[in-house]
Amino acid sequence: MPFVIPTRNFAGKTAPTLSISNFQTSIVSTGISYALYRVKINVDSLKFPYNGVCILPYSLLKERAGMGCDFSKYSPCCLGKEQDGHVPEARVDENEDNAEGIDLPRFHEFTIDQLRRATSGFAVENIVSEHGEKAPNVVYKGRLENQMRIAVKRFNRNAWPDAQQFLEEARAVGQLRNQRLANLLGCCCEGEERLLIAEYMPNDTLAKHLFHWETQPMKWAMRMRVALHLAEALEYCTSKGRALYHDLNAYRVLYDDDYNPKLSCFGLMKNSRDGKSYSTNLAFTPPEYLRTGRVTPESVTYSFGTLLLDLLSGKHIPPSHALDLIRDKNLQTLSDSCLEGQFSNDEGTELVRLASRCLQSEPRERPNPKSLVTALIPLQKDSEVPSHVLMGIPDGTAAFTLSPLGEACLRMDLTAIHEVLEKIGYKDDEGAATELSFQMWTNQMQETLNSKKKGDAAFRHKDFKTAIDNYTVFIDVGTMVSPTVYARRSLSYLMSNMPDEALNDAMQAQVISPVWYIAFYLQAVALLAMGKENEAQVALKEGSSLETKKNTN
Template sequence: MGCWQSSLSAETHQEKDGKHHNQQLHSRNPPFSGGVEAVPATGVPPFSKFSFVDLKAATKNFSSEFIVSESGEKAPNLVYKGQLNDGRWIAVKKFSKVAWPDPKQFAEEAKGVGKLRFRRLANLIGYCCDGDERLLVAEYMPNDTLAMHLFHWENQTIEWAMRLRVAFYIAEALDYCRSEGHSLYHDLNAYRVLFDKDGDPRLSCFGLMRNSRDGKSYSTNLAYTPPEYLRNGRVTPESVIFSFGTILLDLLSGKHIPPNHALDMIRTKNILLLIDSHLEGKFSMDEATIVVDIASKCLQYEPKDRPTAKDLVATLLPLQTGLDVPSHVMLGISKNVDAPPTPQRPLSPLGEACSRKDLTAIHQILVMTHYRDDEGTNELSFQEWTQQMRDMLEARKRGDFAFRDKDFKTAIDCYSQFIDVGTMVSPTVFARRSLCNLLCDQPDAALRDAMQAQCVYPDWPTAFYMQSVALAKLDMQQDAVDMLNEGAGLEEKRQKSGRRS
């Protein structure tokens, strides 16, 4: 793998004295003496330039099956996993030439980030500037993101001590980056926190690199964006601290809570409402109060009122417990030797079309499936077959003809007449109107319709797939990936139970 063993060292486990403990946990790797060579003691490969041919081969021609995440910039920058000829797994982030037209500027920015070497980072090990191609290469982290473990867990949620470890390790990463002159981190969120093969949390190095030469891209979700960024469109060191506060909220609640909402709960002393119910009371209220207080300070409106990364490390250090328990044990995972199999869930034709955002293919599939998934959603008595009902069904029929003939504006009008009467509910009509809205460049309306389809039929994969496409059109790429995975998971369950997709 070529990844450094980043679990707590044996010396740290043995050292119990507070001052010595602080020195052990907060020690730095030796600085570079020059150039971009990695410190050999870290076990991280030297920073180097990769050829596009090698990266293309490693990612199987940048196969969609090798996509491991998507950034949330307006021009999505995909991240792929890849395997080099020597067997090492890598993570490859692909930028557009538009974002970085000057190859020299891109290379200089990458080399700057490539000088960093720290056990709390998923370190940058190279870049590629062949022709129009702009790519970054980093250590591959095989155990998913904090978002996956917090929001989409299947076996067990993250225990309290591990949540505190995540907060401390990421604070250490930010403090190290600050000490090395890299205090800016772009779009810090739960998807940027990765788990290595030992289950230790690491901060993705990709956020240390600007998303484009102007550096204006930050977050796709305005509810979680630092207020000063909304004013001037620039990331500052204090903006990073604000974003760290949102991660603390994630760790406390197990949910993605908008900062304003969380601050209202904190002000009204409703701290218990913030705590993740899946912890089932297995946490320290004193420790939780400290974390809530840190989060509150990080989320202050005025940047000058927020703590520094060094302050965060000092406050979180005393909360660290269970130092003799490896992270992979706390997470309930086995130590990975290799990358997980790909793909984890094969997609249906509809899932594939939605992953490609191929609206034409989606249209063809929805036409062919007709209303078979509406079976059982409405049971009408003879008395309910009124003139109004006949008019409503006639409106749906006109909508179906328009949908088939690709007259999408007419289809929206007819389907709206059907929906507004409200006597019948049809997830298929919502899905069809969602697609029509997408084809008419109305992604907000498309997302609302897809969510309505889910309300009518909570376990319907199509509803999640359509949400995925709408979210992608709204430049909320990671949320789009999550919805795609949700739909694939529901299809997998249906196949196992023998039901139709």
């Protein structure tokens, strides 16, 4: 049965309708409702076979399942670097951590072009590192073509002069998969470029929530949860032979969509020339590091002790000063006044005792991560309460305000969305008008413009089948690309109860215009129509954020 492959343009054309029997495929990755395939096809209108990548409907996977492909192990992953013509499979590692519900792609080596696309050209507005552009190594947020959000750490050019060392370290850390980590997904090592790619954690750092809170201070129960989760992360890393963590501090603790604390994987990379292993004030560094300049597992425990002091006091107190207060039994001065009544004297004493053990001047007297976990478990409270509730967030996925358009998308009001698309017209098609006027003299372009005009007229009069047909003619010619045409055809598909096709078009609109909020909103509506509520919330939140930025600029 023939179907249309919605590919990117090649040689000024797009692939025509093909039947399943006349192309060869190998899966690159799968997404929510589509599969990214490497295809080799013969196209009659071309003098050579096309060997490239295209998106195919998810329903096709079932048709191909009988041909020896195991689709159950595939996860979303961006297309990776080719080596000897081979495209690596994007499978999750088959290890014991999958039992924890970890569903992540295998560690992957990305190209710099992929990361440029994911971060909109390393745009300033995508910087999330604490010191912005002034940071020695800048961290960007980004999004892969399969919609997976990522954090991209771009090192300065002198950080890792030895490319092989960088790759070996990244590959080793990239084998770790644990729910207590913001896991490392991949790296990039091209020329002088050194980048790490990790899971994106959208809800700030422990430092922000503990030291610079705006609405309410962090509760005792949440502080103890942070301590336990970090201890569990360190215990896991130690069990996997990665006991060293460089510069463990409150900025290394990140919060996911549901406000669960996770340890950044970036600190697991061995020291390089990007600076000292301890970038904080020397008052917070382990005493043995000051003597030898080397990080040991016991040094990590010392840093964990400083974090326990942060959690208890709500301030970044130098360990020497804290130990003086502890020796003088002046615990009231050490404790955060905002925590009054939230923990017992015994609980406070136990936490102080544990912090003191971590801060012992003799490294061998400090507890190991397993002992830390054992000591922190009895201090847990409200374990059944979700983290976002303890943080005072009513709903971990809906903590943002929607515009009227966003509200229309949330309630799947297609009529209201249609009115908005009609109103904005083609304002967001950057450069399209210029290119159209330049090429209008060709007969082919005139025919293309006529099909677009017919599509617009049908769209205006809500004849969505005719709109789909005419917009498809415009798209298939391939001379022009228009995010608005894809958006209009996406909504037409939604009106025709074809959410898979609608999602594909909305994604194509995003590829053309990466920061266009309309593309994300339409993805959200398509995902809602497919019953993918969690994924829809992510797209809706991103669309809302981009719309807000556009309206404030």
